[in-house]
Amino acid sequence: MTQDAAAPLAAPLAAPLAALLDPPCLATLVEAAAGAVPLICLRPQDLAPWRETQPAVRAAWVAAAGFTGKAGETCPLPGDGGTRAGVLVGLGDAPDRWALAGLPTTLPRATYALADSPATQAPGFGEAAAVAWALGAHRFTRYRTREPAAPPARLAWPAEVDRAVVVRRVTAVTLTRDLVNTPAADMGPAELAGVARLLAERHCGRVLEIVGDALLDENWPAVHAVGRASARAPRLLDLRWGEEDHPRVTLVGKGVVFDSGGLDLKPSAGMQIMKKDMGGAAHALGLAHAVMSARLPVRLRVLIPAVENAVSGDSFRPLDVLSTRKGLTVEVGNTDTEGRLVLADALAEADAEHPALLLDLATLTGAARVALGPDVPALFSRDDALAFDLLAAGEATGESLWRLPLHAGYRALLDSPVADLNSTGSGPHAGAITAALFLAEFVSPDTPWAHVDLFAWAPKARPGRPEGAAAQGLDALFTVIERRFARTG
Known part of the structure; x- marks a missing residue:
């Protein structure tokens, strides 16, 4: 079914979600x-x-x-x-x-x-x-039954600080962290939709949900294929906010609420932190909250394919050929490459509106982590000016990004003998690059687009960054949006 989700949240869902925006x-x-x-x-x-x-x-x-x-x-x-x-x-x-x-x-x-x-x-x-x-x-305490041993110390507000900016920055990070930290049992596609609705209610936006088999009727075939095996129906979340005549800024977030790997099942160790595979969606929602809180003069759109990559008799299979929203066909090289499949549909829809800026955020490849470690997201863009702005903002905010190339010579690795392209590269090398090249097939060359491949997880605790969910690059991304679309007059 398709839902115009402006109705209030149901009480059982609203209670744990309401605290997300008031940490x-x-x-x-x-x-x-x-x-x-x-x-x-x-x-x-x-x-x-x-x-x-x-x-x-x-x-x-x-x-x-x-x-x-x-x-x-x-x-x-x-x-x-x-x-x-x-x-x-x-x-x-x-x-x-x-x-x-x-x-x-x-x-x-x-x-x-x-x-x-x-x-x-x-x-x-x-x-x-x-x-x-x-x-x-900040601590993630939703499941703790005991209070911490000692309450934290307090700081008097520094003089001449814009408190609204501090609240906005802190809330964007804590929202992102809390969403990623929540176990998949309590952060399924419906709950992720509830968070989008919570944001829409707070900021006077609207959310459209396309749920279950309605995804086929509305031409979201790849999202449906990846999510159909789960008992929790897949859905496409479409949050819109701002004036129609403002520049279009679109955020696309990978919302795989849990990734078992599908029929190409991950080993148990590989599934250990897969509740974080919706980290791209969490970052998109955290960034959207910052943009709306700052009342930036943009027409914001957030597209989140929210699915669980589960195993059942209805799972999609290796070497299946899937249709996509853009019309391209994709041969499934491995069912554990589900993220790029759902992003393909969302990016095609985002690109069709010719946005002034398109950012996609995803916990997409282990190859990016091998190259850059857990702290530094990989950045891909065909737009040199946009890439420069993002890298500069990362340095200025202390949130480093590292640009990797969309090397055209590797595009042939995505060739398929039976479909327009394969979902995986044909060799063991350049996994982050081939994944980005796959996504690039669904975005027009002239669209100002950047793909951020992030980890969304801190393997060890450091001051201000507890072990577990990590928000990465939010200040840098916000800075670029703010500077590109600042109010004039």
């Missing part, structure tokens, strides 16, 4: 109050000049503590009568957006405030500190 970690940012403990943020080069301004006893205390200004390092300063005169916080030599992220859970519970220092006077420091503090306090 509790934002409560650690509080109004300034008398008695707040000063946080004195220093780079290594700031330490010697600072010590020269301090009493000899305090300077000796810091030297004895071995404080050097290393990123994340702290040193409490004793005051009169056993009080705390402040806390030194190391920022490191290079700008580190996460330098304060460990403090909410490692400092004693109290309210802290940024003290004036050369480092804190740098443009954007207060905003970065507030974002890092809130994200450092």
Whole structure:
């Protein structure tokens, strides 16, 4: 069936989803109050000049503590009568957006405030500190029955910070993380649709859902083929927001809520974190929330093929030939390449509107992780100006992307003897590139398009980045959209 999903969420679904857009970690940012403990943020080069301004006893205390200004390092300063005169916080030599992220859970519970220092006077420091503090306090607690051992410490809002920007940035990240962290049993296609509806309700947008066999009636054959084996019906989610006469910005997110590999079944170790295979959809929704919260002057569209790649008697098979929305036929080289199949339909639809910007986000290939590791998403684009903007934004925001080539010489690896193309390359090499080349078949050469192959997972915990779901590149992507379509006048 096709649904114009503007109706309110059902109560059982609404309860756990409603908190997604109002993350509790934002409560650690509080109004300034008398008695707040000063946080004195220093780079290594700031330490010697600072010590020269301090009493000899305090300077000796810091030297004895071995404080050097290393990123994340702290040193409490004793005051009169056993009080705390402040806390030194190391920022490191290079700008580190996460330098304060460990403090909410490692400092004693109290309210802290940024003290004036050369480092804190740098443009954007207060905003970065507030974002890092809130994200450092963020935890995925939906399934915990016990409260954490100690509540996080609080930070007084830094002066002259745009609080709406901080809230927007933090919420985009926590929304993305919480969606990816939610087990597949509770984040199926219907629940993912519920999140899209939640966003539409918050921002006065609309969501169209095409569900089950209606996908065939509405010409979404690849989405239907991949999702039909699951007891949870596949669907296409189409969120729209903004004025019709504004530039069209379209986000496409891979929404495979769980990937068993299909009939080409993954080994158990390969399925261990496959609840994250909807990470592209989570990023698209997190980015959409940021765009709508900022009221950017764009006509936003978010397309998410939401499916489960399951195994049943109705599974699609290796060497099946599938139709696609664009009309191209695809021979299935492996049923574990389901992501590019569902993206093909969504990209064809997105491209048909000739958007001013088209971004697709997907946990698509292990080959990208072999090349770049878990932290750095792979970027593909035929548009050099767009690729340059994305790379520059990544460097500016501390969210590095790395461009890999859409090497035309590898296109022949996707040739099929029986269909227009095969879903997999014919050899073991260049897996991320051949996947991107496959997607490129469904996007016009003149469309400003970029494909981001990301991991959406942190294998180990670091300050501000707990083990588990990871939001990657959201600030960089938002920055490019904002700069390209900024309001004039």
